[in-house]
Amino acid sequence: MRLTILGGGGFRVPLVYGALLRDRAEGRVTRVTLYDVDAGRLTAVARVLAEQSSGVADAPEVRVTTDLDEALRGADFVFSAIRVGGLEGRAADERVALVQGVLGQETVGAGGIAYGLRTVPVALDIARRVAALAPDAWVINFTNPAGLVTEAMSRILGDRVIGICDSPVGLGRRVARALGVDPAKAWFDYVGLNHLGWLRGLWVGGRDELPRLLADPGMLGSIEEGRLFGADWLRSLGAIPNEYLHYYYFNRETVRAYTDAERTRGAYLRDQQAGFYAELSGTDGAAGSALDAWHRTLAEREATYMAANRDAAGVGERDAEDLESGGYEKVALALMRAVARDEHATLILNVRNRTTLSVLDADAVVEVPCLVDANGAHPVTVDPLPSHAVGLVTAVKAVEREVLAAAESGSRASAVKAFALHPLVDSVSVARRLLDGYTEVHPGLAYLRR
Structure with missing residues (x-):
C-alpha cells in the first residue's frame, strides 16, 4: 500500500511514520512519499525517518519530492497536512487579531478564518489534482481548519476525503x-x-x-x-x-492572556521549529542526532500546548500523563486499515453530515463517531444537540460557508461576512479592519477583490 503525505516536511510526520513502523499486519504501507514545497524541510524530516527506521526490517520505503503530481500518482492514500503561509503566517494571524482585541487562534475566531481563507483555495487545487491523478485514492485530511478544509475538498472528492483530529x-x-x-x-x-x-x-x-x-x-x-x-x-x-x-x-480571559504573553503560540512554534530545522541542516549527520533533536523539540512542544489557556484558568503546567501525543497518527492508521482491509472500526471523524445532525444540511462536515469499513466512514445517528450547542454549531458553520463562498468567488464581502458572523468577533467594523489587516500581511489573500 502506498501513502503520500502532503506537507511531508512537517514536524509531526515522524509520528505518522512511527505508527507505520509498528504496523506489521498484512497489507501495511510499504512506501511513503513525502511532498513539500520546502526541499530543506523535506531533507531534514527524511533524516529523522531514516534514523527511526534504522534496524527495522521491511521498513516502509521513503521517497521525497517537491512535485505534487509525482507525489500523487499511484497513491492509495493521501494524507494532507499542509500549512499555507507556514508558521510565520500563523504568528501573523494571531498578531493582527490581537491588535483588534479579538482572538487569533489558528482554528478559532479571526485567526481560523484568515487561515481558512488562504488554505481553502490551495486545498481545492489539491483535491482537483487527486481527482485527476489518483481518483481511487482516499484523502485523510489533517490540514487546519480541519472541518472547513475537509468540507471544501468534499465538494470535489465526495466521501473519499475524511478529516481527522486528535482532540x-x-x-x-x-x-x-x-x-x-x-x-x-x-x-x-x-x-x-x-x-x-x-x-x-x-x-x-x-x-x-x-x-x-x-x-x-x-x-x-x-x-x-x-x-x-x-x-x-x-x-x-x-x-x-x-x-x-x-x-x-472564557474568551475575555484568553484574549487577555494572549495579549500579555511574551510570545503567542504561533510565534513560539515559529521560533522553535526554525531552530529545529536549522539544527538539522547544520549537524554533521552523526547517528541519532536528528531523531534526538526531534524528540527533544516534540517534548517542548507538547509541554507548552494551550499554555495561554492554562494561564487564563490559573492551572499551571500540564500533568505528565497529558504530555503524550494526542494520537492523530493512530487514528490515521486505524482509518487506513479499516478502509484498505475492511477491518471495521469506530472512530470520531470529520465527515459529511447526511442526516446525523438535523440542524445542519447533508453536506455540512461534522465531527461525530463513525463506523468505518471498506466503503468509507459512515456517521452514526446521535441524539440532538442542546440549544446552547445548536447556537454555536450553526453560527460557526455559517461562518465556514462564507469562507468557502469567498474562496470560490474571490468576494471580499463574503470574507467580511465570515469575520462579522463569528461569535468571537463583536463588530462589523472590526471584521472590516481584520480583513484589511490580513490582506496587508498575507499575499495569498490578494484574490479577494470583488
Missing part, C-alpha cells in the same frame, strides 16, 4: 483514564464540529459512566478539561467540552 481522541482517553475505563471498550458520545464538540457520554456495557465523573469534583480536577473549565461549569453543561471551547466560554 476528541485525547479527551476520550483522559476521561476514560479518570474513570478507570479501558478506552478501547468504551463508546464515546461525542458530537459537534472540529474544535467545537462535546463529550456527552461514555458508555461501557450499557451504562453511561460520565455522570459519575461529573458528580465528583476531585475526579474532574484530575483531567485537564476539569482544571480548564472548572467543575461547576462542566456540571452545568452536563458534558465535557473539547478543550478548544475554552476560547468561547
